[in-house]
Amino acid sequence: MDGAVFSTDQKARVDDLYARYAETICDGDLEAWPDFFIEDCRYHVRPRGNHERGQLLGPIYSESRGALVDRVLAIRKSMVYMPRAVCYVVGTIRIVEARDDGLTARSMFSAYHTLETGDSEVLMVGRTFDELVDDDGALKFRERIVVFDTERVPGALVFPV
Amino acid sequence: MHDGHPDIPETPGDSPIANGRDWPGPEMARVPLWVYSDRDNYQQELDRIFYGSHWHYVGVDVEVPEQGDFKRATIGERSVLMVRGKDDQINVLLNSCAHRGTEVCQKQFGNDKVLTCPYHQWTYDLEGNLTGVPFLKGLKGQGGFPEDFDRSEHGLKKLRVEVVNGGVFASFDPDVMPYADYIGPVMMKYVTRVFSGKKLRVLGYQRQKLRGNWKLYVENIKDPYHATLLHVFLISFGIYRIDQIGVTEQDERTGAHNVFASMRDMDVTEEAAEEMASFTPDYELQDPRMVVPVKEFPDDISIMIQTFFPGLIVQQQTNSLQIRYIVPLGPDEFELQWTYLGYDDDDEEMIQRRLHMSNLTGPAGYISVDDSEVMEFSGAGVRPNPGNVAITELDGRTAAPPEGKHMITESCIRGFYSHYREVMGY
Numbered sequence A: 001m002d003g004a005v006f007s008t009d010q011k012a013r014v015d016d017l018y019a020r021y022a023e024t025i026c027d028g029d030l031e032a033w034p035d036f037f038i039e040d041c042r043y044h045v046r047p048r049g050n051h052e053r054g055q056l057l058g059p060i061y062s063e064s065r066g067a068l069v070d071r072v073l074a075i076r077k078s079m080v081y082m083p084r085a086v087c088y089v090v091g092t093i094r095i096v097e098a099r100d101d102g103l104t105a106r107s108m109f110s111a112y113h114t115l116e117t118g119d120s121e122v123l124m125v126g127r128t129f130d131e132l133v134d135d136d137g138a139l140k141f142r143e144r145i146v147v148f149d150t151e152r153v154p155g156a157l158v159f160p161v
Numbered sequence B: 001m002h003d004g005h006p007d008i009p010e011t012p013g014d015s016p017i018a019n020g021r022d023w024p025g026p027e028m029a030r031v032p033l034w035v036y037s038d039r040d041n042y043q044q045e046l047d048r049i050f051y052g053s054h055w056h057y058v059g060v061d062v063e064v065p066e067q068g069d070f071k072r073a074t075i076g077e078r079s080v081l082m083v084r085g086k087d088d089q090i091n092v093l094l095n096s097c098a099h100r101g102t103e104v105c106q107k108q109f110g111n112d113k114v115l116t117c118p119y120h121q122w123t124y125d126l127e128g129n130l131t132g133v134p135f136l137k138g139l140k141g142q143g144g145f146p147e148d149f150d151r152s153e154h155g156l157k158k159l160r161v162e163v164v165n166g167g168v169f170a171s172f173d174p175d176v177m178p179y180a181d182y183i184g185p186v187m188m189k190y191v192t193r194v195f196s197g198k199k200l201r202v203l204g205y206q207r208q209k210l211r212g213n214w215k216l217y218v219e220n221i222k223d224p225y226h227a228t229l230l231h232v233f234l235i236s237f238g239i240y241r242i243d244q245i246g247v248t249e250q251d252e253r254t255g256a257h258n259v260f261a262s263m264r265d266m267d268v269t270e271e272a273a274e275e276m277a278s279f280t281p282d283y284e285l286q287d288p289r290m291v292v293p294v295k296e297f298p299d300d301i302s303i304m305i306q307t308f309f310p311g312l313i314v315q316q317q318t319n320s321l322q323i324r325y326i327v328p329l330g331p332d333e334f335e336l337q338w339t340y341l342g343y344d345d346d347d348e349e350m351i352q353r354r355l356h357m358s359n360l361t362g363p364a365g366y367i368s369v370d371d372s373e374v375m376e377f378s379g380a381g382v383r384p385n386p387g388n389v390a391i392t393e394l395d396g397r398t399a400a401p402p403e404g405k406h407m408i409t410e411s412c413i414r415g416f417y418s419h420y421r422e423v424m425g426y
Protein backbone atom coordinates (compact mmCIF):
# COMPACT_ATOMS: atom_id res chain seq x y z
CA MET A 1 0.00 0.00 0.00
CA ASP A 2 1.26 3.46 -0.84
CA GLY A 3 1.80 6.01 1.85
CA ALA A 4 0.36 9.48 1.72
CA VAL A 5 1.84 11.79 -0.86
CA PHE A 6 3.47 14.99 0.30
CA SER A 7 4.72 17.87 -1.74
CA THR A 8 8.24 17.74 -3.07
CA ASP A 9 8.87 20.97 -1.26
CA GLN A 10 7.82 19.52 2.11
CA LYS A 11 9.97 16.45 1.63
CA ALA A 12 12.95 18.56 0.56
CA ARG A 13 12.65 20.75 3.66
CA VAL A 14 12.47 17.71 5.93
CA ASP A 15 15.42 16.01 4.24
CA ASP A 16 17.43 19.18 4.56
CA LEU A 17 16.64 19.44 8.28
CA TYR A 18 17.71 15.85 8.96
CA ALA A 19 20.86 16.27 6.89
CA ARG A 20 21.86 19.42 8.76
CA TYR A 21 21.12 17.75 12.10
CA ALA A 22 23.38 14.82 11.16
CA GLU A 23 26.11 17.15 9.96
CA THR A 24 25.96 19.16 13.18
CA ILE A 25 26.57 16.03 15.23
CA CYS A 26 29.30 14.76 12.92
CA ASP A 27 30.97 18.18 12.96
CA GLY A 28 30.85 18.22 16.77
CA ASP A 29 29.15 21.61 16.56
CA LEU A 30 27.34 21.16 19.86
CA GLU A 31 26.54 24.84 20.30
CA ALA A 32 24.38 24.74 17.17
CA TRP A 33 22.48 21.63 18.23
CA PRO A 34 19.83 23.20 20.54
CA ASP A 35 18.78 25.50 17.69
CA PHE A 36 17.23 22.56 15.89
CA PHE A 37 14.53 22.64 18.57
CA ILE A 38 11.87 25.15 19.51
CA GLU A 39 11.92 26.62 23.01
CA ASP A 40 9.10 24.46 24.34
CA CYS A 41 10.41 21.15 23.07
CA ARG A 42 10.88 17.57 24.12
CA TYR A 43 14.02 15.51 23.47
CA HIS A 44 14.18 12.01 24.88
CA VAL A 45 16.70 9.28 24.20
CA ARG A 46 15.54 5.91 25.42
CA PRO A 47 16.26 2.23 24.93
CA ARG A 48 13.82 0.25 22.85
CA GLY A 49 12.81 -2.04 25.71
CA ASN A 50 11.73 0.84 27.94
CA HIS A 51 9.94 2.46 25.01
CA GLU A 52 7.98 -0.70 24.23
CA ARG A 53 7.03 -1.17 27.87
CA GLY A 54 5.75 2.40 27.99
CA GLN A 55 8.60 3.50 30.25
CA LEU A 56 9.79 7.01 29.42
CA LEU A 57 13.16 6.65 31.10
CA GLY A 58 16.41 6.70 29.17
CA PRO A 59 19.86 8.30 29.03
CA ILE A 60 18.41 11.73 28.22
CA TYR A 61 15.09 13.19 29.35
CA SER A 62 14.78 16.83 28.34
CA GLU A 63 11.61 18.88 28.27
CA SER A 64 12.85 22.27 27.11
CA ARG A 65 15.47 23.79 24.85
CA GLY A 66 17.04 25.20 28.01
CA ALA A 67 17.76 21.65 29.13
CA LEU A 68 19.58 21.02 25.84
CA VAL A 69 21.66 24.16 26.32
CA ASP A 70 22.45 22.95 29.85
CA ARG A 71 23.65 19.64 28.48
CA VAL A 72 25.90 21.33 25.93
CA LEU A 73 27.36 23.47 28.68
CA ALA A 74 28.00 20.39 30.83
CA ILE A 75 29.62 18.53 27.95
CA ARG A 76 31.88 21.53 27.39
CA LYS A 77 32.53 22.55 30.99
CA SER A 78 32.03 19.77 33.47
CA MET A 79 31.98 16.28 31.96
CA VAL A 80 35.19 14.28 31.93
CA TYR A 81 35.59 12.01 28.92
CA MET A 82 38.01 10.79 26.34
CA PRO A 83 37.91 12.98 23.21
CA ARG A 84 35.85 11.41 20.49
CA ALA A 85 34.16 11.95 17.17
CA VAL A 86 30.64 10.79 16.45
CA CYS A 87 29.55 9.81 12.98
CA TYR A 88 25.78 9.98 12.72
CA VAL A 89 24.23 8.47 9.62
CA VAL A 90 20.54 9.10 9.00
CA GLY A 91 18.35 7.36 6.45
CA THR A 92 14.81 6.38 5.54
CA ILE A 93 13.41 9.76 6.45
CA ARG A 94 9.65 9.79 5.96
CA ILE A 95 6.86 12.27 6.55
CA VAL A 96 4.16 10.29 8.29
CA GLU A 97 1.55 12.99 8.52
CA ALA A 98 1.23 16.64 7.50
CA ARG A 99 -1.13 18.92 9.36
CA ASP A 100 -1.73 22.65 9.40
CA ASP A 101 0.22 22.90 12.66
CA GLY A 102 3.16 20.75 11.65
CA LEU A 103 4.54 17.45 10.48
CA THR A 104 5.03 14.03 11.99
CA ALA A 105 8.11 12.33 10.65
CA ARG A 106 10.44 9.46 11.47
CA SER A 107 13.88 8.23 10.52
CA MET A 108 16.43 5.46 11.09
CA PHE A 109 19.95 6.20 12.19
CA SER A 110 23.23 4.65 13.15
CA ALA A 111 25.81 6.42 15.24
CA TYR A 112 29.46 5.37 15.52
CA HIS A 113 32.02 6.80 17.84
CA THR A 114 35.74 6.94 17.34
CA LEU A 115 37.84 7.37 20.45
CA GLU A 116 41.48 8.39 20.71
CA THR A 117 42.52 4.79 20.02
CA GLY A 118 41.36 5.31 16.44
CA ASP A 119 38.91 2.40 16.45
CA SER A 120 35.37 3.15 15.35
CA GLU A 121 32.58 1.22 16.97
CA VAL A 122 28.81 1.24 16.86
CA LEU A 123 27.55 3.61 19.53
CA MET A 124 23.93 2.96 18.77
CA VAL A 125 21.44 2.18 16.06
CA GLY A 126 17.80 3.17 16.26
CA ARG A 127 14.87 5.23 15.15
CA THR A 128 13.64 8.75 15.72
CA PHE A 129 9.98 9.71 16.11
CA ASP A 130 9.62 13.40 15.47
CA GLU A 131 7.18 16.29 15.52
CA LEU A 132 8.25 19.21 13.35
CA VAL A 133 6.91 22.75 13.28
CA ASP A 134 7.57 25.90 11.35
CA ASP A 135 9.36 28.33 13.62
CA ASP A 136 9.59 31.73 11.96
CA GLY A 137 10.24 30.24 8.55
CA ALA A 138 12.56 27.48 9.75
CA LEU A 139 11.55 23.87 10.25
CA LYS A 140 12.37 22.76 13.81
CA PHE A 141 11.79 19.88 16.19
CA ARG A 142 8.99 20.27 18.68
CA GLU A 143 9.57 16.73 19.76
CA ARG A 144 12.27 14.20 19.04
CA ILE A 145 12.10 10.76 20.63
CA VAL A 146 15.22 8.75 19.89
CA VAL A 147 14.63 5.04 20.46
CA PHE A 148 17.79 2.95 20.27
CA ASP A 149 18.20 -0.80 19.87
CA THR A 150 21.74 -0.90 21.24
CA GLU A 151 20.58 -1.35 24.83
CA ARG A 152 24.00 -2.22 26.16
CA VAL A 153 25.62 1.13 25.42
CA PRO A 154 29.37 0.83 24.84
CA GLY A 155 30.91 3.17 27.42
CA ALA A 156 29.21 6.51 27.82
CA LEU A 157 26.81 8.48 25.64
CA VAL A 158 28.61 11.81 25.82
CA PHE A 159 27.25 13.65 22.80
CA PRO A 160 23.58 13.82 21.81
CA VAL A 161 22.35 11.73 18.90
CA MET B 1 52.46 -14.66 31.82
CA HIS B 2 53.31 -11.62 33.92
CA ASP B 3 56.72 -10.09 34.46
CA GLY B 4 58.57 -11.10 37.57
CA HIS B 5 55.97 -13.54 38.79
CA PRO B 6 56.12 -17.30 39.15
CA ASP B 7 54.25 -19.42 36.65
CA ILE B 8 50.63 -20.03 37.38
CA PRO B 9 50.14 -23.44 39.03
CA GLU B 10 48.60 -26.07 36.78
CA THR B 11 45.80 -26.82 39.18
CA PRO B 12 44.83 -23.48 40.69
CA GLY B 13 42.26 -25.14 42.94
CA ASP B 14 45.03 -26.87 44.89
CA SER B 15 46.62 -23.61 45.86
CA PRO B 16 45.12 -21.20 48.37
CA ILE B 17 46.17 -18.42 46.01
CA ALA B 18 44.95 -18.99 42.47
CA ASN B 19 47.90 -17.38 40.77
CA GLY B 20 50.52 -18.19 43.39
CA ARG B 21 51.08 -14.58 44.38
CA ASP B 22 51.17 -12.69 47.61
CA TRP B 23 49.10 -9.67 48.52
CA PRO B 24 51.25 -6.65 49.34
CA GLY B 25 50.95 -4.65 52.57
CA PRO B 26 51.05 -2.66 54.75
CA GLU B 27 47.86 -3.86 56.35
CA MET B 28 44.91 -3.25 54.02
CA ALA B 29 46.44 -0.25 52.29
CA ARG B 30 47.47 -1.85 48.98
CA VAL B 31 45.72 -3.55 46.08
CA PRO B 32 47.91 -5.44 43.59
CA LEU B 33 46.93 -4.51 40.05
CA TRP B 34 46.87 -8.12 38.84
CA VAL B 35 43.61 -8.42 40.73
CA TYR B 36 41.98 -6.47 37.88
CA SER B 37 43.26 -8.54 34.98
CA ASP B 38 44.39 -12.01 36.04
CA ARG B 39 42.23 -14.66 34.41
CA ASP B 40 42.74 -17.33 37.08
CA ASN B 41 41.88 -14.83 39.76
CA TYR B 42 38.75 -13.94 37.82
CA GLN B 43 37.73 -17.59 37.52
CA GLN B 44 38.19 -17.98 41.25
CA GLU B 45 36.02 -14.90 41.84
CA LEU B 46 33.23 -16.51 39.84
CA ASP B 47 33.51 -19.73 41.84
CA ARG B 48 33.93 -18.28 45.30
CA ILE B 49 32.09 -14.97 45.13
CA PHE B 50 29.43 -15.10 42.44
CA TYR B 51 28.61 -18.79 42.70
CA GLY B 52 29.62 -19.11 46.37
CA SER B 53 28.00 -18.28 49.66
CA HIS B 54 26.90 -14.71 48.90
CA TRP B 55 23.64 -12.99 48.03
CA HIS B 56 23.06 -11.36 44.65
CA TYR B 57 20.38 -9.02 43.41
CA VAL B 58 18.05 -10.44 40.75
CA GLY B 59 15.22 -7.92 40.66
CA VAL B 60 12.25 -6.36 42.39
CA ASP B 61 9.08 -8.31 43.02
CA VAL B 62 6.90 -5.92 41.00
CA GLU B 63 8.75 -6.98 37.85
CA VAL B 64 6.94 -10.32 38.05
CA PRO B 65 3.52 -9.44 39.48
CA GLU B 66 1.49 -12.37 38.10
CA GLN B 67 1.88 -16.11 38.35
CA GLY B 68 4.00 -17.30 35.42
CA ASP B 69 5.73 -13.93 34.97
CA PHE B 70 9.46 -14.25 34.54
CA LYS B 71 12.48 -12.02 34.08
CA ARG B 72 15.99 -12.95 33.03
CA ALA B 73 18.75 -11.88 35.38
CA THR B 74 22.45 -12.61 35.62
CA ILE B 75 24.66 -13.69 38.50
CA GLY B 76 28.32 -13.70 37.59
CA GLU B 77 28.22 -15.01 34.03
CA ARG B 78 25.23 -17.27 34.64
CA SER B 79 21.76 -16.47 33.38
CA VAL B 80 18.99 -17.10 35.90
CA LEU B 81 15.22 -16.72 35.74
CA MET B 82 13.20 -14.93 38.36
CA VAL B 83 9.81 -16.60 38.14
CA ARG B 84 6.56 -15.93 39.99
CA GLY B 85 5.40 -19.44 40.82
CA LYS B 86 2.53 -21.09 42.61
CA ASP B 87 1.30 -19.55 45.86
CA ASP B 88 2.80 -16.19 44.83
CA GLN B 89 6.32 -17.40 45.66
CA ILE B 90 9.26 -16.05 43.66
CA ASN B 91 11.65 -18.71 42.42
CA VAL B 92 15.07 -18.16 40.94
CA LEU B 93 16.15 -20.91 38.54
CA LEU B 94 19.33 -21.48 36.60
CA ASN B 95 18.56 -20.75 32.95
CA SER B 96 20.21 -23.90 31.66
CA CYS B 97 18.29 -27.01 30.68
CA ALA B 98 18.98 -30.09 32.80
CA HIS B 99 19.13 -32.09 29.56
CA ARG B 100 22.03 -30.63 27.56
CA GLY B 101 22.61 -27.25 29.16
CA THR B 102 20.79 -25.05 26.63
CA GLU B 103 19.39 -21.72 27.80
CA VAL B 104 15.72 -22.40 28.36
CA CYS B 105 14.51 -18.85 28.05
CA GLN B 106 15.78 -16.10 25.77
CA LYS B 107 13.24 -13.36 26.40
CA GLN B 108 14.06 -10.62 28.90
CA PHE B 109 10.52 -10.66 30.31
CA GLY B 110 7.58 -12.93 29.71
CA ASN B 111 4.76 -15.00 31.06
CA ASP B 112 4.06 -18.67 30.60
CA LYS B 113 2.42 -21.59 32.35
CA VAL B 114 5.53 -23.72 32.02
CA LEU B 115 9.15 -23.16 31.01
CA THR B 116 10.00 -25.03 27.83
CA CYS B 117 13.47 -25.58 26.47
CA PRO B 118 13.29 -24.87 22.73
CA TYR B 119 15.86 -27.55 21.83
CA HIS B 120 14.07 -30.78 22.82
CA GLN B 121 10.92 -29.38 24.40
CA TRP B 122 11.74 -30.44 27.94
CA THR B 123 9.25 -28.61 30.09
CA TYR B 124 9.54 -27.42 33.66
CA ASP B 125 6.91 -26.05 35.98
CA LEU B 126 7.29 -22.60 37.53
CA GLU B 127 9.21 -24.16 40.41
CA GLY B 128 11.72 -25.66 38.01
CA ASN B 129 10.56 -29.27 38.33
CA LEU B 130 10.91 -31.30 35.16
CA THR B 131 7.37 -32.16 34.06
CA GLY B 132 7.64 -33.08 30.42
CA VAL B 133 10.18 -35.10 28.44
CA PRO B 134 9.22 -35.91 24.83
CA PHE B 135 9.67 -39.56 23.87
CA LEU B 136 10.31 -40.48 27.47
CA LYS B 137 9.20 -44.03 26.66
CA GLY B 138 10.48 -43.84 23.09
CA LEU B 139 8.33 -44.49 20.04
CA LYS B 140 6.50 -47.82 19.61
CA GLY B 141 8.66 -49.38 22.26
CA GLN B 142 11.91 -48.23 20.68
CA GLY B 143 14.32 -45.69 22.07
CA GLY B 144 13.26 -43.79 25.16
CA PHE B 145 15.03 -43.14 28.42
CA PRO B 146 16.19 -45.99 30.64
CA GLU B 147 13.62 -47.41 33.08
CA ASP B 148 15.31 -45.82 36.07
CA PHE B 149 15.41 -42.31 34.60
CA ASP B 150 13.84 -40.22 37.33
CA ARG B 151 12.41 -36.87 36.23
CA SER B 152 12.37 -35.59 39.79
CA GLU B 153 16.16 -35.68 39.78
CA HIS B 154 16.45 -33.48 36.71
CA GLY B 155 14.84 -30.15 37.44
CA LEU B 156 16.34 -26.74 36.76
CA LYS B 157 18.82 -25.83 39.43
CA LYS B 158 16.95 -23.84 42.05
CA LEU B 159 18.71 -21.04 43.91
CA ARG B 160 18.09 -19.91 47.46
CA VAL B 161 15.80 -16.87 47.38
CA GLU B 162 14.85 -14.14 49.79
CA VAL B 163 12.50 -11.26 49.12
CA VAL B 164 13.24 -8.27 51.33
CA ASN B 165 10.71 -5.43 51.11
CA GLY B 166 10.32 -5.97 47.39
CA GLY B 167 13.99 -6.64 46.60
CA VAL B 168 14.66 -10.17 45.33
CA PHE B 169 17.98 -11.79 46.19
CA ALA B 170 19.40 -15.18 45.31
CA SER B 171 22.37 -17.37 46.12
CA PHE B 172 23.81 -20.52 44.57
CA ASP B 173 24.66 -21.78 48.06
CA PRO B 174 21.67 -23.52 49.68
CA ASP B 175 23.35 -23.03 53.06
CA VAL B 176 24.00 -19.30 52.71
CA MET B 177 23.24 -17.31 55.86
CA PRO B 178 19.93 -15.38 55.99
CA TYR B 179 20.00 -12.13 54.02
CA ALA B 180 19.49 -10.00 57.12
CA ASP B 181 22.61 -11.56 58.70
CA TYR B 182 24.49 -11.22 55.42
CA ILE B 183 24.11 -7.44 55.28
CA GLY B 184 23.81 -6.83 59.04
CA PRO B 185 21.54 -4.50 61.04
CA VAL B 186 23.23 -1.21 60.15
CA MET B 187 22.97 -1.80 56.40
CA MET B 188 19.41 -3.02 56.85
CA LYS B 189 18.52 0.19 58.65
CA TYR B 190 19.68 2.30 55.71
CA VAL B 191 18.42 0.16 52.82
CA THR B 192 14.93 0.01 54.30
CA ARG B 193 14.71 3.78 53.96
CA VAL B 194 14.21 3.22 50.22
CA PHE B 195 13.00 -0.37 50.35
CA SER B 196 10.57 0.53 53.08
CA GLY B 197 7.99 -2.07 52.17
CA LYS B 198 6.03 0.50 50.17
CA LYS B 199 5.10 -0.97 46.81
CA LEU B 200 7.73 -0.12 44.22
CA ARG B 201 7.38 0.93 40.61
CA VAL B 202 10.01 0.43 37.91
CA LEU B 203 10.51 3.58 35.85
CA GLY B 204 12.89 1.93 33.41
CA TYR B 205 16.28 0.37 32.82
CA GLN B 206 19.63 1.39 31.43
CA ARG B 207 22.61 -0.75 30.53
CA GLN B 208 26.24 -0.01 29.76
CA LYS B 209 29.28 -2.04 28.85
CA LEU B 210 32.51 -0.71 30.29
CA ARG B 211 36.06 -1.83 29.57
CA GLY B 212 37.49 -2.40 32.99
CA ASN B 213 37.38 -4.93 35.79
CA TRP B 214 34.10 -5.12 37.73
CA LYS B 215 35.82 -4.29 41.04
CA LEU B 216 36.90 -0.92 39.70
CA TYR B 217 33.27 0.09 39.69
CA VAL B 218 32.69 -1.18 43.21
CA GLU B 219 35.69 0.86 44.32
CA ASN B 220 34.38 3.92 42.51
CA ILE B 221 31.17 3.77 44.50
CA LYS B 222 33.10 3.16 47.73
CA ASP B 223 35.24 6.19 47.09
CA PRO B 224 33.80 9.55 48.17
CA TYR B 225 37.30 11.03 47.75
CA HIS B 226 36.77 11.39 43.99
CA ALA B 227 33.28 12.88 44.18
CA THR B 228 34.31 16.48 44.71
CA LEU B 229 37.42 16.20 42.56
CA LEU B 230 36.17 14.41 39.48
CA HIS B 231 32.54 15.51 39.40
CA VAL B 232 32.58 19.22 38.61
CA PHE B 233 28.84 19.15 38.04
CA LEU B 234 28.08 17.85 41.54
CA ILE B 235 29.91 20.59 43.33
CA SER B 236 28.75 23.33 40.97
CA PHE B 237 25.16 22.95 42.10
CA GLY B 238 25.55 22.16 45.74
CA ILE B 239 24.34 18.62 45.15
CA TYR B 240 27.27 17.29 47.07
CA ARG B 241 30.12 19.00 48.86
CA ILE B 242 32.85 17.33 50.81
CA ASP B 243 32.17 19.43 53.88
CA GLN B 244 28.52 18.39 53.90
CA ILE B 245 27.48 16.60 57.05
CA GLY B 246 27.73 12.95 56.26
CA VAL B 247 28.37 9.54 57.66
CA THR B 248 30.30 6.53 56.48
CA GLU B 249 29.21 3.23 57.92
CA GLN B 250 30.34 -0.32 57.24
CA ASP B 251 28.74 -3.56 58.34
CA GLU B 252 30.32 -5.16 61.39
CA ARG B 253 30.62 -8.71 60.08
CA THR B 254 32.61 -8.09 56.87
CA GLY B 255 33.27 -4.36 56.46
CA ALA B 256 32.55 -4.98 52.78
CA HIS B 257 29.04 -3.53 52.72
CA ASN B 258 28.89 0.17 53.39
CA VAL B 259 26.83 3.30 53.18
CA PHE B 260 27.54 6.98 52.67
CA ALA B 261 24.75 9.20 53.75
CA SER B 262 24.99 12.95 53.44
CA MET B 263 22.64 15.55 54.75
CA ARG B 264 21.95 18.65 52.77
CA ASP B 265 23.83 21.71 53.90
CA MET B 266 24.11 24.54 51.42
CA ASP B 267 26.85 26.45 53.24
CA VAL B 268 30.28 25.70 51.94
CA THR B 269 33.31 26.69 54.00
CA GLU B 270 36.02 28.72 52.33
CA GLU B 271 38.59 26.09 53.11
CA ALA B 272 36.61 23.38 51.38
CA ALA B 273 35.88 25.65 48.45
CA GLU B 274 39.59 26.20 47.90
CA GLU B 275 40.17 22.47 47.93
CA MET B 276 37.69 22.09 45.18
CA ALA B 277 39.89 23.45 42.44
CA SER B 278 37.17 22.91 39.89
CA PHE B 279 34.50 24.79 41.82
CA THR B 280 32.65 27.10 39.41
CA PRO B 281 30.10 29.38 41.10
CA ASP B 282 29.06 31.10 37.85
CA TYR B 283 27.70 27.99 36.21
CA GLU B 284 23.94 28.31 35.93
CA LEU B 285 21.27 25.93 34.67
CA GLN B 286 18.46 27.08 32.38
CA ASP B 287 16.29 24.12 33.30
CA PRO B 288 17.07 23.17 36.90
CA ARG B 289 14.39 20.49 37.23
CA MET B 290 16.96 17.70 37.52
CA VAL B 291 18.59 19.23 40.59
CA VAL B 292 15.61 20.62 42.50
CA PRO B 293 14.44 18.08 45.07
CA VAL B 294 11.47 17.83 47.38
CA LYS B 295 11.64 16.36 50.84
CA GLU B 296 10.46 12.79 50.52
CA PHE B 297 11.92 10.84 53.42
CA PRO B 298 11.39 11.52 57.12
CA ASP B 299 15.10 12.23 57.69
CA ASP B 300 17.37 14.82 56.04
CA ILE B 301 19.55 12.43 54.07
CA SER B 302 19.81 13.90 50.57
CA ILE B 303 22.25 11.38 49.12
CA MET B 304 22.55 7.79 50.25
CA ILE B 305 24.87 5.48 48.41
CA GLN B 306 24.99 1.94 49.66
CA THR B 307 27.08 -0.91 48.29
CA PHE B 308 26.59 -4.57 49.07
CA PHE B 309 29.22 -7.21 48.51
CA PRO B 310 29.91 -8.10 45.81
CA GLY B 311 28.23 -5.88 43.21
CA LEU B 312 24.98 -4.22 44.24
CA ILE B 313 24.51 -0.51 44.72
CA VAL B 314 21.37 1.15 46.06
CA GLN B 315 21.29 4.89 45.66
CA GLN B 316 18.97 7.67 46.68
CA GLN B 317 20.10 10.84 44.95
CA THR B 318 17.55 13.22 46.48
CA ASN B 319 14.40 11.95 44.68
CA SER B 320 16.11 9.69 42.19
CA LEU B 321 16.11 6.08 43.34
CA GLN B 322 18.34 3.65 41.53
CA ILE B 323 19.69 0.18 41.75
CA ARG B 324 22.97 -0.51 40.05
CA TYR B 325 24.08 -4.06 39.56
CA ILE B 326 27.42 -5.18 38.20
CA VAL B 327 27.72 -8.15 35.86
CA PRO B 328 31.31 -9.23 35.13
CA LEU B 329 32.11 -10.00 31.49
CA GLY B 330 35.54 -11.52 31.96
CA PRO B 331 38.38 -9.84 33.85
CA ASP B 332 38.54 -6.81 31.55
CA GLU B 333 34.93 -5.84 31.03
CA PHE B 334 31.66 -5.54 32.90
CA GLU B 335 28.07 -4.61 32.36
CA LEU B 336 26.38 -2.04 34.52
CA GLN B 337 22.64 -2.52 34.86
CA TRP B 338 20.57 0.37 36.17
CA THR B 339 17.03 -0.01 37.44
CA TYR B 340 15.24 3.26 38.18
CA LEU B 341 12.58 3.06 40.83
CA GLY B 342 9.71 5.03 42.19
CA TYR B 343 6.76 4.06 44.31
CA ASP B 344 3.43 2.73 43.17
CA ASP B 345 1.63 5.71 44.70
CA ASP B 346 3.83 8.37 43.05
CA ASP B 347 1.76 11.15 41.51
CA GLU B 348 2.55 12.45 38.02
CA GLU B 349 4.59 15.33 39.42
CA MET B 350 6.85 12.94 41.36
CA ILE B 351 7.29 10.65 38.35
CA GLN B 352 8.30 13.66 36.24
CA ARG B 353 10.73 14.78 38.95
CA ARG B 354 12.35 11.35 39.09
CA LEU B 355 12.59 11.26 35.29
CA HIS B 356 14.25 14.69 35.16
CA MET B 357 16.67 13.65 37.89
CA SER B 358 17.57 10.51 35.96
CA ASN B 359 19.57 12.82 33.67
CA LEU B 360 22.25 12.90 36.36
CA THR B 361 23.02 9.19 36.10
CA GLY B 362 23.21 6.43 33.52
CA PRO B 363 25.17 6.28 30.23
CA ALA B 364 24.61 10.00 29.50
CA GLY B 365 24.39 11.14 33.12
CA TYR B 366 25.74 14.58 34.00
CA ILE B 367 27.61 12.85 36.84
CA SER B 368 27.87 9.28 35.61
CA VAL B 369 29.60 10.03 32.31
CA ASP B 370 32.66 10.96 34.38
CA ASP B 371 32.63 7.65 36.23
CA SER B 372 31.99 5.58 33.10
CA GLU B 373 34.92 7.22 31.40
CA VAL B 374 37.21 6.93 34.40
CA MET B 375 36.40 3.20 34.55
CA GLU B 376 37.82 2.84 31.06
CA PHE B 377 40.85 5.01 31.93
CA SER B 378 41.42 2.79 34.98
CA GLY B 379 40.98 -0.36 32.92
CA ALA B 380 43.51 0.91 30.39
CA GLY B 381 45.96 1.88 33.14
CA VAL B 382 45.87 -1.27 35.23
CA ARG B 383 45.64 -3.90 32.47
CA PRO B 384 49.25 -3.69 31.23
CA ASN B 385 50.70 -3.14 34.73
CA PRO B 386 49.77 -6.21 36.80
CA GLY B 387 53.01 -6.01 38.78
CA ASN B 388 52.19 -2.58 40.23
CA VAL B 389 50.09 -1.80 43.27
CA ALA B 390 47.31 0.65 44.10
CA ILE B 391 47.52 2.78 47.25
CA THR B 392 44.41 2.94 49.38
CA GLU B 393 45.54 4.68 52.55
CA LEU B 394 43.44 7.80 52.70
CA ASP B 395 42.28 8.02 56.33
CA GLY B 396 44.29 5.05 57.55
CA ARG B 397 45.48 1.57 56.69
CA THR B 398 42.94 -0.67 58.36
CA ALA B 399 39.52 -1.72 57.18
CA ALA B 400 37.76 0.00 60.08
CA PRO B 401 35.27 2.77 59.26
CA PRO B 402 36.25 6.38 60.03
CA GLU B 403 35.89 7.50 63.63
CA GLY B 404 34.44 10.94 62.99
CA LYS B 405 31.47 11.81 60.87
CA HIS B 406 33.17 12.37 57.57
CA MET B 407 33.59 10.96 54.10
CA ILE B 408 37.22 11.78 53.32
CA THR B 409 38.22 8.17 53.50
CA GLU B 410 39.16 5.06 51.56
CA SER B 411 38.15 2.83 54.46
CA CYS B 412 35.32 1.27 52.47
CA ILE B 413 37.68 0.16 49.72
CA ARG B 414 39.90 -1.38 52.41
CA GLY B 415 36.81 -2.99 53.92
CA PHE B 416 35.91 -4.50 50.58
CA TYR B 417 39.37 -5.96 50.07
CA SER B 418 39.74 -7.27 53.59
CA HIS B 419 36.63 -9.38 52.99
CA TYR B 420 37.62 -10.17 49.42
CA ARG B 421 40.99 -11.51 50.57
CA GLU B 422 39.29 -13.68 53.15
CA VAL B 423 36.85 -15.12 50.59
CA MET B 424 39.54 -15.58 47.94
CA GLY B 425 42.16 -16.98 50.34
CA TYR B 426 44.70 -14.18 49.92
Ligand SMILES: [Fe+2]
Pocket: B220, B226, B227, B230, B231, B371
Ligand atom coordinates in the same frame (compact mmCIF):
# COMPACT_ATOMS: atom_id res chain seq x y z
FE1 LIG C 1 31.63 9.14 40.87
